[in-house]
Amino acid sequence: MKKYLTLLLLFFLTRNISFSQEITPAQSYPKTTGYASISHPIVTFDKNGNTFNFSNSYTVGFPFGINILKSDKIGVSFEIVPSIKVESGSGKMSNLLFHPGIMFRFKHGFTFVTRLAFETSGRYGLTAVFNKVLLDKKNVKYFIAVPVPFRFGNDQSASVGLGLQFGVGF
16 A cells, blocks of 8 residues: 555656646746848938939938837837938938837737937938838847838928838847
């Protein structure tokens, strides 16, 4: 009888070890992530018509930022975007954009970001960003985004643009 009780006790003490499955831990929030990307403005519309990137000059931006995720549905993002403009064979840094925003996160890697925009060129406004994670690896995410900037100020007419952004999050 003592032998059977010992075996039964051993069974109950070791059953969690022998029958347990690996459980993936739940995400803990708040969580901080970062990213770096490259942004290509495609076209800008204002009262004077439209201006395409590549027509008279080429502008490229290098957004990088930090995201603080409050949950799997919402977070805040702090982004800085230095831009380089190449015109007549000469390139220069043309603008620095401070771009804080609120992230609305959805299923399947979709995120909508509403950003404020403050540019060293004197322009300001809002930017709506539609973002999709294309490839989600263990320590890195590759994404594509479509920024839609609305700009005002600096004695220029109001404008709306459309761009394409590619990046990596970590």
